Amino acid sequence: MLYINDSRKSKYYSQINRLFRVKTQPYFIKSINYPGFRIKVNPKGRISFITYGRIHFGGNPRTITHGTTKSLSVDEAISKHIQCIRLLEQGKDPNLMKKSKxxxxxxxxxxxxxxxxxxxxxxxxxxxxxxxxxxxxxxxxxxxxxxxxxxxxxxxxxxxxxxxxxxxxxxxxxxxxxxxxxxxxxxxxxxxxxxxxxxxxxxxxxxxxxxxxxxxxxxxxxx
Known part of the structure; x- marks a missing residue:
């Protein structure tokens, strides 16, 4: 698991692609500033933003996918992450709410x-x-x-x-x-x-x- 701080992550996309393109398993990059916020890099270089967290009242950890770098900026992804964390703290499952909608x-x-x-x-x-x-x-x-x-x-x-x-x-x-x-x-x-x-x-x-x-x-x- 790699860590990058908030101020530097935007310029790392191209380096991330070059670094992980040859790998056979996806890699995850954690944000120091936003616990639970992760950047997932698959073997083909696709980069997506996810939230990994547990519902306040228990249960298994949830993985919520927000989108890729093609559809979301870093700021937009972080905003979605913060919304998800708030829902998890209220005991709500963002994935279930998304499916329901x-x-x-x-x-x-x-x-x-x-x-x-x-x-x-x-x-x-x-x-x-x-x-x-x-x-x-x-x-x-x-x-x-x-x-x-x-x-x-x-x-x-x-x-x-x-x-x-x-x-x-x-x-x-x-x-x-x-x-x-x-x-x-x-x-x-x-x-x-x-x-x-x-x-x-x-x-x-x-x-x-x-x-x-x-x-x-x-x-x-x-x-």
Missing amino acids: NKQYSMGLSLENIAMQFIFDKEQKREYSKNYADQCKTYLLKNKLQPLLNKNINQISTELIIEWYKSLEETPTAANNALQFLSSVFSYAQTLNLIDKKLKPCISNTQIKPNLSSHKERSTNRS
Whole structure:
């Protein structure tokens, strides 16, 4: 492991390439000024900036890649490194947050898109059988939860869920199964940082039924 100080690292790129181009394994250069900040040089001379650190509350060390010298300046890479260190100190995984953001952009935020991704992930992990996954897609999602399908998941409020739940009062078992599935989808979205924990609606049986009772009382009082 080589060390260079902050003021001299910019002019070392060409020397780094010449020095390590003949090597078969990547080399890492540590910064004295910024603990955890490293410059990685692969055998072909590609130079990238990374952060190596551990989450405050434990777990294995994380390696976060910020980019290469073609896309980032040293100052930009150090700025990203400092942001990552702050996240690690807060107990957050920058890699997981990056994956979550990429998944958010790729799949959109409608309930249908997130639920389909949730089912797919469950199948891949063998937590759902193919038959049960198909049942979730066709019966629970596209049938019982149809009124909420195209809603942005961040716009599905407790009030909206109560209205939907009331519409299924003639089939209480199906309503409860769909509600349980909806709760799982929201928990999945929360782990991906797609929704704010503070904005997560009440979607369990124990939460919905008291709200449903008070909703009925308000309706009765209006009439």
